[in-house]
Amino acid sequence: MALETIVSVSWWMILPLGVIGSVLHFTFDWSRHSRIAAIFSAVNESYWEHIKIAIWPVALLQVVLFAAGGYQHAAFIPAATVALYSLPISMLGIVFLYKSITKRNVLWLDIAVFFVIIAIAQTLFVLMMQELSPSWATVALAGSFLVGLLIAFLSFTLRPPKEPDVFIDPLNRKYGLDAHPDYEAPDDRRRER
Numbered sequence: 001m002a003l004e005t006i007v008s009v010s011w012w013m014i015l016p017l018g019v020i021g022s023v024l025h026f027t028f029d030w031s032r033h034s035r036i037a038a039i040f041s042a043v044n045e046s047y048w049e050h051i052k053i054a055i056w057p058v059a060l061l062q063v064v065l066f067a068a069g070g071y072q073h074a075a076f077i078p079a080a081t082v083a084l085y086s087l088p089i090s091m092l093g094i095v096f097l098y099k100s101i102t103k104r105n106v107l108w109l110d111i112a113v114f115f116v117i118i119a120i121a122q123t124l125f126v127l128m129m130q131e132l133s134p135s136w137a138t139v140a141l142a143g144s145f146l147v148g149l150l151i152a153f154l155s156f157t158l159r160p161p162k163e164p165d166v167f168i169d170p171l172n173r174k175y176g177l178d179a180h181p182d183y184e185a186p187d188d189r190r191r192e193r
Contacts, residue, residue, distance in 0.1 A: 001069025006076075006129060009065060010122050017057045017122070018115040024053040033183050038157050044169035044179035047095070048156060051088045051166075054114060055153050058121055059084060078142035079128035083121040084149055090117040092166070 024041050031037035040056045042049040062070075062080040070076040094113045099105065134142070160167040160176040169179035177183050 001065070001072070003073060003129060006065055006070055006073070007126050010061075010126050010129075013061055014115070014119050014122050017061060017118050020057040021053045021114060021118065022111070024056065025050075028180070029182070033177075033180070035158065035177075038177060039154055043157055043177050043183070044174070045171050046160075046169045046175075046179065047092060047166045048160065050110075050114070051091050052153055052157065054087045054091065054117060054121075055084060055149075058087065058118065059150065062125075073129065074134050074139060075129050075132040077139050077146060078132060078134050079125045081142040081146040081149070082128055083125035084146065086121045086124050087117055090120045 026041075028034070028037050028041035028043050031041070040052070042053050062083070066076060066080070091113065094116065095105075095110070098109055098113070102109070156167070157176055162175060167175055169175070172179055172181070
């Protein structure tokens, strides 16, 4: 796949990625609380869960672009890694900034921030794809950071760290699946029978 095609697709996908991420806010409930859906969907109102629904659509696009020929470009893995790491950093930075002014969450600002951080990630990805000529060591290091990030996002919903700033649901002060008001662990369902 030509670099121009990767760049074009990356720009055009900003809005669809935002929409897909927004839909992932609801898919855990729509799936009747499937643990598989929990890995990719928001299961509570913590910052982690909102970052997660931005990470997965962008990561999916990058996997598709990589498989479609992005692997031919040495800058792809470092660019994808930086783009994905920019999502939590920019979300927390922008949300904390606007909350320092408004003193509360504002729904329309939260939604706008969600689309802005995806645009930031896609911009970083495109710029790095166009301008970076990485060594093999840079690609390997970026690849290890990318794998670490994806492992964290695959596991921290089911087993979240007890960290009170990013992982705790601000509404009920619980973590992970336990923070969802309607979620019953499979063991709880068996005990009720």
